[in-house]
Amino acid sequence: MKYIEYKDLDLVNMAGEILSEWKKRDIFNKSIESREGNETFTFYEGPPSANGTPGIHHVMARALKDIFCRYKTLKGFQVKRKGGWDTHGLPVEIKVEKELGITKDDIGKKISIEEYNQKCKEAVMKFKDEWDELTERIGYWVDLDNPYITFDRDYMESLWYLLKAFYDKGLLYKGYTIQPYSPAAGTGLSSHELNQPGCYKMVKDTSITAQFKIKNTENDYFLAWTTTPWTLPANSALAVGKNINYVKVRTFNPYTYEPVNVILAEDRVGAYFGADSKDLKIEDYQAGDKRIPYEVIESYKGSELVGMTYEQLLPYIPLPHPAFTVVMADYVTTEDGTGIVHISKTFGADDFRVSVQNNIPGVMVKDDLGNDVPIVDKKGRFVKEITDFAGMYVKNYEGKDESDPAYKSTDVLIAIKLKGENKAFRVEKYEHSYPHCWRTDKPVLYYPLDSWFIKTTAYKDRLVNLNKTINWKPASTGTGRFGNWLENLVDWNLSRSRFWGTPLPIWRTKDQKEEKCIGSMEELKAEVEKSVEAGFMDAPIGDDFDLHRPYVDNVVLKSDSGKQMFREEALIDVWFDSGAMPFAQWHYPFENKDIFEKSFPADYITEGVDQTRGWFFTLHAIAGMLNDSVAFKNVIANGLVLDKHGNKMSKRLGNTVDPFKTLETFGPDATRWYMIANANPWDNLKFNPEGIQEVQRRFFGTLHNTYSFFALYANLDQFTFEDEEIPVTKRPESDRWIISKLNSLVLAVDEFLADYEPTKACRAIQDFVIDDLSNWYVRLNRKRFWVGDYTEDKKAAYQTLYTCLVTVAKLASPVAPFYMERLFLDLNNTTGQEQLESVHLGYFPEAQPALIDKSLEKKMKLSQSISSLVHSLRKKEKIKVRQPLARVLIPVLDPEIKEMIHEVEDLIKTEVNVKSVEYIDDTTGVIVKKIKPNFRELGKKYGSKVKHIAAAIKEFGQEEIGILEKGSQLEIHIEEETIYLDIDDVEILSEDIPGWLVASDGSLTVALDVSITEDLRKEGIARDLVNRVQNLRKDMGLEVQDKIMISIGKNEAMINDALLDNKGYICRETQALSLDIKENLSDGKLLEMDELKLLVRIDV
């Protein structure tokens, strides 16, 4: 059987062929089945949403998932990977709304919820086929046949189970958050609705800078500015910035003319006090003066103000301490206002958050049912407790004519009241952008709305600690982005008021006094039966009951006291869906308990860094709170894929890359390799197709060339690895070297992949293939493959190269699964070395440390450096490599180095075509040495004196160097101090050999003898001839193994001698049976070699 020889490398078609082979032979399943009973490695697939087409970044993400699953499979683990689809949520709904040309309001009116949800269900899998195709074509092995789907009843039942588990632990509660709310429409608005064009409008509002009197002072006030004066009755705290500087200013209130001391940010003084008032004297002030004097009398850091208390501004509803305290908030700026921010817990999202963090209560009143409600009702009116303004709309929701001169907004009325009470420092109209309801065009309020929460804060410390056990790649995402997020955790708002999602399984009585949380289908059925008995429902529900809206909404349950219970309207956050996948993908705990237990937590997950607070968090929170465990042990948070200029890809800019086209052009392997090798996956990737091309040419091209080289000659020699393997120790030095390098590579790649460093692994493989294997080993050993008989040496060469290629195929197979499969099969199918039908069913190569010879690697490095230096000298002297030279001289001071070079002498000699390598040591006395300070050593010993010592060392001549080399100490004087230097404090290098042509690199120096003797010249001519004959052979279209006869026209004696002296060599090299010099050669070809002309004829 022969190795397949290829014309050229077609990575695209090759991948297609491999793909159909895999399918035909069911290789993916075999890669799992063949590991049955082995230790498992658990991977969780972060479910994509198939309602859009996949992009190029999905290639990156999927490659990253695939690489480690394949690697672990090679390491013997059983790696099951269940695919999944994320199907619920807002993006789906919005897309459907758009398609149907409806808005949220129309749902339940123009279209029934039932129909609408049906549309969503259809839409969400719209592009599933494209996704599946991409997954397959990039070689991402994942079980697409049995995926988990978040809208499945079983999946949702697991979600209900989990929600009930939270509920039973007392971790699921109803509270409120501050959300955009439209009193005119009587509904909350999502951020998506707020982002509709035209929602934000410039409006002129009355803004007030209010004076908050500091407790236990005569007339000291904090100044805080607001553009929503109607929230001032709800003020319960003031916020300052940590690093902002504040000052106390002595001045007068412009409305009451009373003397006041006001505190505000230093940077804002200019905005409140005119420069023209600067020179005025406090004492000269007369009540009513237009210009008011001021004087800065004290200054504070923001942190110094924290904890100070003040009197309630509008004391309608008293509150206990710590209300009316100064707190710190990160969002305070000095761009406008006073640098002190008024906080009303019930009417601002930031305010609410800061209040919760500081235990500040909100200003609230009791409603008829005894529940806490804000001081503005749902219609936008002040409640009766706000006596002065009771029943007044906080904004103009009743449609009053604002152009009427008598019209006064509530904000203005509040301003008037404050002015009168010496509580307003400034009142002015302020134009700013403010959101409006897209339905009613009326201003939006930020308003507390009911929400269901998971009390994540109760487990904050545990979640923080569990996170510390997770191996994050990169680490900073774990400690920084994710860690900080956990440190500042707030309760998880689960509620979404939408239609297409998992309904919250909680039923309540009308009076809100009784409630029930349902955790399974069985439980629901049982409760419904009770309800049917009680006459609340007509019929029981079956096993096929759909848990979606509107069906669950129609379920009315019976409370313990016999009352009707209705479902709380909320759907849950879709992130709960995906975060629950470790449980729900197995329909846990209703089925597959054992599978779940074996596959929890995950060993590895990876998604984009944008998932940090999405999937990564919800996985972590659910697992941490319910199972007291991490959900994943290792995680790669990969970066973005940008266009080649570093811009974000977007449809609008038209710089997106079609993954299918990319795969069609470059094939999956080069694409994957490029994406992983070019930059660490957690860095953003500047995607440039030219980069893939380079990978294709440089890495895959070189590897393929190496294989082709091997295949060509191995086929000629019929090498199929049938013979005994020659012990590595018995192989030539260069074989042992590349085998040593190969084993070092195996260790390195294993280590990198185990450490989730795919980029380093790729680069190591790449360097090995290109530099070590192709450019050095193969180049140096070419002759062994094509000259002479099938000797032991040749066998060793084949075996060595084969081992290198097959090992590279295995090492690189996780990243380039198609090409490496091809390479492996092409090799292994011929030799039958391993009983494997796929490289992916095999095992990761075992490194044999005994075969790693670091000193040999070092030797080879030396020979490479020396060769490179000689090449550069030849080049300088314009002596081509074909011309043999007599000798290279290498000055060596270190006998160890000398010994090492000596061992690779032969290599050097062939590589640079010289007859001998000679060493010059000290004894010859011709070497000029150079001395350099060893800063690392000197720094340790002498610290600040290093500079002076270095200067002294620079002055040293050969004599001082000699002293140190003998092992004696050298005494030098630095600033009246005597310092004894020894050999370790310096580096001694040979620099020059007078009268020779030298080149040096670091500590290596070589000299080349460039004199060409007659013998050398003759040999050069012979080599030249070989070269020309080879060209002729090629021109004649001869095969490598074809034999020829050479005839040459007679020439001058020297040339004839040159040819005859080297006849054996010439014949051997050119596969010639004879070489004759003929007196009269008529029909030869005239060859020009430098200044020579030869008439040559070749006969087959």
Next chain:
RNA sequence: GGGCUUAUAGCUCAGCUGGUUAGAGCGCUACACUGAUAAUGUAGAGGUCCGAGGUUCGAGUCCCCGUAAGCCCA
């Protein structure tokens, strides 16, 4: 506004715990090689290591303040 990341040659990236000439590949220029040949070798040009300060005998590397870009959150 906050958190995190990134910034080194025209481009893509290395640069370990600080050590004195900052590297590689691609690209460019020149030359060589010519049975791996749409390959390969050698050499050259190309750097205020984003900016300003600081620590240190010594900073691309450590600290601080900025600038720009990106992501997430407000």
